Amino acid sequence: MATKLGLKELSKKEVLISSGHRMCAGCGAPIVVKMVLLASDYPVIASNATGCLEVSTCISDYTAWKIPWIHNAFENAAATISGVETMYRSLKKQGKIDKEIKFVAFGGDGGTYDIGIQSLSGAMERGHDMLYICYDNGAYMNTGIQRSSATPFGADTTTRPAGSVIPGKTEQRKNLTKIMAAHNIPYTAQASPSHWMDLMKKVQKAFEIKGPKFINILTPCNRGWRSKTDDAIMLSRLAVETCYWPLYEVENGATKITFKPKKKKAVIDFLKPQGRFKHLFQPENEWAINKLQEGIDKEWERLQKEESISIS
Amino acid sequence: MAKIMAVTGNEGVANALRQINPDVCAAYPITPQTELMQRFSSFVSNGKVKTELILVESEHSAMSACVGASAGGGRVATATSSQGLALMWEILFIASGLRLPIVMPVVNRALSAPLNIHCDHSDAMGARDAGWIQLWSENAQEAYDNTVQAFRIAEHMDIRLPAMICYDGFIIGHSIGVINYLEDEDVKNFVGEFRQLNPLLNTEHPISYGPLILPDYYMEFRKAQDEVMSKVSKVVMEVAADFEKISGRKYGLFETYRLDDAEIGIVILNSAAGTSKDVVDEFRNRGIKAGLLKPRLFRPFPYKEVGEALKHLKAVCVLDRADAFGGSFGPMFLDIATSLYPYKEKPLLINKIYGLGGRDYMPEHAELTLNELTDIVKTGKIKTFKEYIGVRG
Numbered sequence: 157m158a159t160k161l162g163l164k165e166l167s168k169k170e171v172l173i174s175s176g177h178r179m180c181a182g183c184g185a186p187i188v189v190k191m192v193l194l195a196s197d198y199p200v201i202a203s204n205a206t207g208c209l210e211v212s213t214c215i216s217d218y219t220a221w222k223i224p225w226i227h228n229a230f231e232n233a234a235a236t237i238s239g240v241e242t243m244y245r246s247l248k249k250q251g252k253i254d255k256e257i258k259f260v261a262f263g264g265d266g267g268t269y270d271i272g273i274q275s276l277s278g279a280m281e282r283g284h285d286m287l288y289i290c291y292d293n294g295a296y297m298n299t300g301i302q303r304s305s306a307t308p309f310g311a312d313t314t315t316r317p318a319g320s321v322i323p324g325k326t327e328q329r330k331n332l333t334k335i336m337a338a339h340n341i342p343y344t345a346q347a348s349p350s351h352w353m354d355l356m357k358k359v360q361k362a363f364e365i366k367g368p369k370f371i372n373i374l375t376p377c378n379r380g381w382r383s384k385t386d387d388a389i390m391l392s393r394l395a396v397e398t399c400y401w402p403l404y405e406v407e408n409g410a411t412k413i414t415f416k417p418k419k420k421k422a423v424i425d426f427l428k429p430q431g432r433f434k435h436l437f438q439p440e441n442e443w444a445i446n447k448l449q450e451g452i453d454k455e456w457e458r459l460q461k462e463e464s465i466s467i468s
Numbered sequence: 469m470a471k472i473m474a475v476t477g478n479e480g481v482a483n484a485l486r487q488i489n490p491d492v493c494a495a496y497p498i499t500p501q502t503e504l505m506q507r508f509s510s511f512v513s514n515g516k517v518k519t520e521l522i523l524v525e526s527e528h529s530a531m532s533a534c535v536g537a538s539a540g541g542g543r544v545a546t547a548t549s550s551q552g553l554a555l556m557w558e559i560l561f562i563a564s565g566l567r568l569p570i571v572m573p574v575v576n577r578a579l580s581a582p583l584n585i586h587c588d589h590s591d592a593m594g595a596r597d598a599g600w601i602q603l604w605s606e607n608a609q610e611a612y613d614n615t616v617q618a619f620r621i622a623e624h625m626d627i628r629l630p631a632m633i634c635y636d637g638f639i640i641g642h643s644i645g646v647i648n649y650l651e652d653e654d655v656k657n658f659v660g661e662f663r664q665l666n667p668l669l670n671t672e673h674p675i676s677y678g679p680l681i682l683p684d685y686y687m688e689f690r691k692a693q694d695e696v697m698s699k700v701s702k703v704v705m706e707v708a709a710d711f712e713k714i715s716g717r718k719y720g721l722f723e724t725y726r727l728d729d730a731e732i733g734i735v736i737l738n739s740a741a742g743t744s745k746d747v748v749d750e751f752r753n754r755g756i757k758a759g760l761l762k763p764r765l766f767r768p769f770p771y772k773e774v775g776e777a778l779k780h781l782k783a784v785c786v787l788d789r790a791d792a793f794g795g796s797f798g799p800m801f802l803d804i805a806t807s808l809y810p811y812k813e814k815p816l817l818i819n820k821i822y823g824l825g826g827r828d829y830m831p832e833h834a835e836l837t838l839n840e841l842t843d844i845v846k847t848g849k850i851k852t853f854k855e856y857i858g859v860r861g
Contacts, residue, residue, distance in 0.1 A: 199671035201668060201669065201671065203536065210680070211680045214676045214678070214679040214680060215679060215680045215681075215682065216679060216680070216681055216682065216684060216685050217679075217685075219676035219679065221674065221676050222674060223671070223674050224668045224669070224670070224671060224674045224675060224676075225674070225675075225676045225677065226535075226536060226539055226668055226676075226677040226678055227676075227677065227678035227679070228532055228535050228536065228559065228562055228678055229532070229558060229559060229562060231528070232528065232529060232532035232559070235524065235528075235529035235532035235533045235536070236532050236533065236535060236536035237536060238522060238524075238529075238533050238536065239492065239494060239522065239532065239533030239534060239535060239536025239537035239538075239539075239540065239544075240536040240537065240539065240540045240668055240669070241536075242492050242494075242520045242522050242533065242536075242537055242540075243491060243492050243520075243536070243537040243538075243540030243541065243542045243544075243669065244540060244669055245520055246491040246492050246518070246519070246520040246542060247491065247540075247541070247542055247669065249518070249520075250491075250518060253669060255671065257669070257671060274525060274526060274528075274529070275525075275526075275528070275529050275532065277525070278524055278525030278526070278529055279529075281525070282522065282523065282524075
């Protein structure tokens with residue numbers, strides 16, 4: 157039977173990513189990994205794209221991973237775990253292995269939205285029994301906060317810095333969750349560590365579904381977001397409450413919003429505590445905040461429509 | 469199956485893979501490898517093998533999936549050509565760095581631009597320093613035999629390195645030649661059960677593959693790779709000796725043809741060696757002491773043995789089916805020159821580039837080369853160190 161997702165029960169489970177790794181203080185990524193692994197009732201094998209999480213958790217003869225773990229390259233976490241999963245199926249079919257094992261890939265937004273999207277799309281289309289977790293912190297944080305296709309509109313990054321002529325990123329973010337749902341895989345979801353129960357429920361559900369699954373998890377990075385080290389959970393909560401990062405799932409084509417804020421907050425509440433949006437609060441950039449808000453409103457409306465179509 | 473068959477090189481290698489029966493194969497179509505994987509896929513669809521096929525969306529993912537599957541703990545194969553190998557390039561180094569015994573036939577084809585689907589060796593030569601073992605094959609029989617032996621070499625517990633089997637696209641891959649097949653059971657016994665080493669699928673003993681290694685230990689890893697490379701020749705010879713027992717066919721690190729008492733010689737890889745041997749015979753009939761050396765194990769290159777085999781000649785031409793642009797000479801020339809460098813008495817060396825993008829290599833090319841070597845021996849003078857042959861002005 158699946159572990160009950162209560163704090164009492166979870167506190168008894170072994171944490172499968174050890175402390176002592178070298179992620180920055182206040183980073184959201186190890187919190188996400190911890191939650192994902194805690195939510196599994198099965199042995200898990202992980203692949204990891206090159207990135208913050210990878211370089212900081214397995215250096216020389218130290219590893220923070222208490223599960224089998226493989227890092228191959230930047231753009232191929234999905235193809236790599238698809239290979240491991242296929243070997244598992246082959247050996248299982250031959251009677252050389254009998255255990256039930258689950259397979260998960262972790263990649264940042266650079267390794268998932270950008271350089272890894274082909275590998276991810278291919279693995280999903282092939283129907284491997286795997287879960288892909290994107291920890292989306294909205295830029296290439298490992299290499300020094302460069303712009304990615306997940307970087308929000310208007311954000312200041314090192315390759316699209318807010319300057320006197322260009323006010324940060326001039327394009328809207330790519331909606332990867334929607335792209336993954338369009339693969340018609342059995343399960344796609346969006347989650348946030350602020351809503352840990354929702355996140356873990358989604359992971360637990362995903363592990364019970366055969367086939368390819370994708371969960372996009374907003375993961376604050378205080379270095380890149382220019383925020384306080386203890387603000388990760390607060391910021392990810394604001395992202396949800398402003399509907400910048402709606403929590404929803406698409407199961408067998410049906411969309412379900414898993415958290416609806418009682419009163420949708422204005423996006424400025426999410427932007428204000430982050431230095432990467434500081435320049436947007438200059439009077440001449442007011443239009444940019446309005447544009448961001450419009451984009452969020454439109455997307456939230458669309459999502460609600462999709463949900464209503466799914467229900468009817 | 470009748471033992472002696474007239475088949476294409478690709479069909480022969482597909483049958484070798486069927487007999488070896490890998491646990492996982494990940495592949496992506498590219499000319500002229502296509503026929504090989506199509507035939508193998510039909511073995512999968514018809515239950516002739518237990519292999520799980522991963523039909524990936526690119527060669528980059530093919531090699532990435534092979535890395536995952538091999539680390540998982542089983543026997544893994546793939547195959548490619550040309551641009552496909554070039555796209556895999558990044559992951560080739562990861563496969564060898566992680567010491568994963570993946571086996572990959574490379575059906576040699578030219579690299580773009582300009583786009584060209586025909587044979588030359590630019591693809592595999594571009595990957596020669598990727599830490600893979602490379603076995604080169606003159607004909608369909610050798611491609612088949614090398615494929616069978618490659619698994620034993622790559623998976624040897626002293627080695628655990630990935631291996632490529634190179635054979636000429638179209639010329640061997642698509643042309644019908646004679647193959648003397650081994651019995652399925654003999655191949656099965658010859659390659660044996662796959663022996664796992666640190667399998668990722670063992671969840672009882674979790675291990676981490678692919679760590680970040682900074683300046684404190686990175687160089688030690690590289691030195692270990694260099695050291696394991698130095699052990700490959702010995703294993704190749706041991707495996708060849710075992711192979712001879714089941715096949716009656718003899719293999720070494722390279723083949724020498726009428727070389728022992730030769731004064732002039734050609735060094736050449738793969739299918740063009742066959743044409744050249746005929747011409748060597750003609751020169752011998754005329755009383756000219758010509759000979760030939762055809763490398764088989766190209767990586768790691770057996771410098772010492774090749775040097776010993778060539779040092780007594782007076783003049784040697786290395787014929788390269790690829791150029792190493794900016795390196796002044798073709799890639800194989802550089803290795804042959806290095807092999808001979810330690811000797812005080814050594815042959816005069818010239819380099820010719822031939823057959824790029826499927827340009828035919830004809831007997832007259834070997835003839836022209838051997839005539840030039842005869843002149844060099846006579847005059848003691850080299851007119852042109854490096855030259856493109858079979859090419860317009």
